[in-house]
Amino acid sequence: MLLSFFRKYQALLAFSALSTGMLLFRIFYLVESSCDPWDFYACPKLRFIFLIWNTFLAWIPIVLMELIENDDGKLRAWSLFALATLFFPNAPYLITDLIHLRVQLDIPLWFDALLLFSFAYLGTVLALRALRLMHTFLSSRYPSRHTHATMGVILFLSGIGIYLGRVLRWNSWDAFVQPYGLVMDAFALIRYPFQHMEAWLMIVLFSALLACAYWVWQQELRTEQKSPGS
Numbered sequence: 502m503l504l505s506f507f508r509k510y511q512a513l514l515a516f517s518a519l520s521t522g523m524l525l526f527r528i529f530y531l532v533e534s535s536c537d538p539w540d541f542y543a544c545p546k547l548r549f550i551f552l553i554w555n556t557f558l559a560w561i562p563i564v565l566m567e568l569i570e571n572d573d574g575k576l577r578a579w580s581l582f583a584l585a586t587l588f589f590p591n592a593p594y595l596i597t598d599l600i601h602l603r604v605q606l607d608i609p610l611w612f613d614a615l616l617l618f619s620f621a622y623l624g625t626v627l628a629l630r631a632l633r634l635m636h637t638f639l640s641s642r643y644p645s646r647h648t649h650a651t652m653g654v655i656l657f658l659s660g661i662g663i664y665l666g667r668v669l670r671w672n673s674w675d676a677f678v679q680p681y682g683l684v685m686d687a688f689a690l691i692r693y694p695f696q697h698m699e700a701w702l703m704i705v706l707f708s709a710l711l712a713c714a715y716w717v718w719q720q721e722l723r724t725e726q727k728s729p730g731s
Contacts, residue, residue, distance in 0.1 A: 559595055
C-alpha cells in the first residue's frame, strides 16, 4: 500500500522535497543573521520553518482519502471523509503564506518569493487532488446533483476554514481540543455578517477561486481523456 502511494504521488512528493530542500538551503546556507541561543523560535533563519508543518497538514486529506479506497467499512469510510474535509483547508491555506514575503537582510528577495510560491503552488495542487478524491468518493454513492451540492459545501467550508486559520489563528485539531471557541467564532460570522464584511469577502473569494481552479482542472482532464492521442 505504501509503495503504491509513493508511485501514485511521486511527482507531488518530489515537488514537496524540492520545496523543503529550498527551505533547508535558506536555513543552512543563506545566513540571514545570527541567532540568540536562548530564543530559538525567534531565530531569523528559521522564520519560514512553519512551511514544513503546513505542508505536512496539507498532505493529510489526500492520505485520509487514499485510506478510504482500502477500507470497505461504511462507517469508517465516512469518518475518514469527515476528517479529510476538516483538514482540507490546510492545503489551500499554504497560498496565504505568501503574505510573509518581505525584504530581508542578506537574503535575495527573488529567492524568498520563489520559496513561498513553491509552497503555495504545492498547496494548490494538493487541494485539487484532494478535491478530486472527494468528488470520486461522493459520485460513487450519490447522484450528480447531490455530489455537486456537497462539493460546493466543502468548498464554502474551506473558505471559512482558511479565514479561521489565517486571521483568527485556529487550527484543525482545535475542533477536538477547543470546539466551543471555534464554533462560536464561526457562528459570529453568521450572526453579525455586516461586522465581518472583509471576512466574508475573503471566504467567498477563496471558495470561488478554489471552485474555479478545480473546474478548470477537471476540464483539462476531460480534454486530455478525449484527445485522440490519449
